[in-house]
Amino acid sequence: MLFMKHIHILGISGSLRADSTNTIILKTLGSTLPSDITFEIFEGLDEIVHFSPGLPDTEPVTRFKAAIAKADAVVFCTPEYAFGVPGTLKNALDWTVGTGDLNDKPVSAISASPLNSGGNNALASLLLTLTALGMKKNDASALSIPNVKGKITEGRVIDAHTLNELRIQCANLLSLIGS
Numbered sequence: 001m002l003f004m005k006h007i008h009i010l011g012i013s014g015s016l017r018a019d020s021t022n023t024i025i026l027k028t029l030g031s032t033l034p035s036d037i038t039f040e041i042f043e044g045l046d047e048i049v050h051f052s053p054g055l056p057d058t059e060p061v062t063r064f065k066a067a068i069a070k071a072d073a074v075v076f077c078t079p080e081y082a083f084g085v086p087g088t089l090k091n092a093l094d095w096t097v098g099t100g101d102l103n104d105k106p107v108s109a110i111s112a113s114p115l116n117s118g119g120n121n122a123l124a125s126l127l128l129t130l131t132a133l134g135m136k137k138n139d140a141s142a143l144s145i146p147n148v149k150g151k152i153t154e155g156r157v158i159d160a161h162t163l164n165e166l167r168i169q170c171a172n173l174l175s176l177i178g179s
């Protein structure tokens with residue numbers, strides 16, 4: 001008899017705000033996954049100390065790396081700050097550069113912005129970093145969501161096109177896990 005491994009996916013929001021549209025998008029994405037898949041959103045990005053080579057891992061860094069190790073795949077959803085990835089997200093990723101924690105781990109990268117650009121600069125920057133980290137991705141592993149404020153009401157994504165795009169991200173991520 002063949003036993004299938006339980007799939008665990010980690011969501012990481014690049015925004016620290018409690019009412020973040022990026023976190024809402026992650027929660028929505030998680031709700032579109034099959035019920036037998038575990039989805040958790042990492043909490044505590046703001047507790048990770050500034051990266052410097054040679055510093056020992058602190059408890060928040062250890063917790064971040066443990067969440068990554070436990071995950072079969074990672075979904076990032078980030079806003080764009082000053083045409084790039086928010087510093088807290090980039091800092092957390094910097095802690096994994098020399099360790100290989102994210103190497104060959106399937107990924108989905110999403111940017112969301114109230115602007116028409118959808119946070120394309122942040123998405124491009126994030127994808128470049130994820131490439132440097134050796135994450136497993138393909139051409140369908142990225143999604144930019146423009147004008148995000150009009151696509152969310154009362155803490156839920158309501159836009160049909162965006163919901164469909166999130167389902168496509170999930171399907172692609174699951175295919176990357178299976179490959």
